[in-house]
Amino acid sequence: MRIGELARRSGTTTRALRYYESLGLLTARRAANGQREYDEDDLKLVHEIRSLADIGFALEDTRPFVQCLRDGHTTGDACAASVEVYRRKVAELDDCITRLQAVRDQVRAQLREAEQRSRPCGR
């Protein structure tokens, strides 16, 4: 299939696919007229990239998963490098959540304080 069909079937855009190629995430065979040619395996790669990116993974973080599929594994997370990314991501998320909770609590406290000042002495 050509790039337009791959874009439609993977729920992304031709621009994004060319961008992935520029990053080396995707590689395309070329037809005689220079057009990019893809197969079902490429579709799988793009699905892997998109599902990870949609979750919040940086494109660079999807690289091990893509490589893993290229190496013939049936899932992108069958390799140690991918699992390592999972672990890092969970830790990152934990950190981020903790920080945001602290900030939220701080803002909440400020909010309560400000509200109290605006209507002092009950009510």
Next chain:
Amino acid sequence: MRIGELARRSGTTTRALRYYESLGLLTARRAANGQREYDEDDLKLVHEIRSLADIGFALEDTRPFVQCLRDGHTTGDACAASVEVYRRKVAELDDCITRLQAVRDQVRAQLREAEQRSRPCGR
């Protein structure tokens, strides 16, 4: 004081202060030679901006707080507009935290699954 001193005392940079001025957050009197002149009230404004920005507020969100101080209030959150920003921010943070927790749990599940596949049948 001039811009360099204000930057040092507020823990930011001259570039940032000029940027705030370009946004209308800060306004400076000019000395005879064209240099910006600030006073202690300006320092308070910058402190307000920085403490909110450090927490994760967009610069635009600090505007009501700055205006509030300009209007003579002793704290930037003494005005209704500021309190409204607090409320919006708490809601935003709650949303963000919830989403991140869902993602983290999802990634954790993927991680466990991948780990199980790699060493099947106990151990």
Next chain:
DNA sequence: ACTTGTGTTGACGTCCACGTCAAGGCGGAG
């Protein structure tokens, strides 16, 4: 007099994941 430090404005660079436009080629339908 010279250097150093400080200030001025203006403009471009950074990061990320593309969107958007330009300018053109190729293939098939009418």
Next chain:
DNA sequence: CTCCGCCTTGACGTGGACGTCAACACAAGT
């Protein structure tokens, strides 16, 4: 032949909060 839809590459735009550099002026210290 013309039109339409698809493809190609290349280059610039987006947003947020500045960093960095250029090219210059002014003031103080030695």
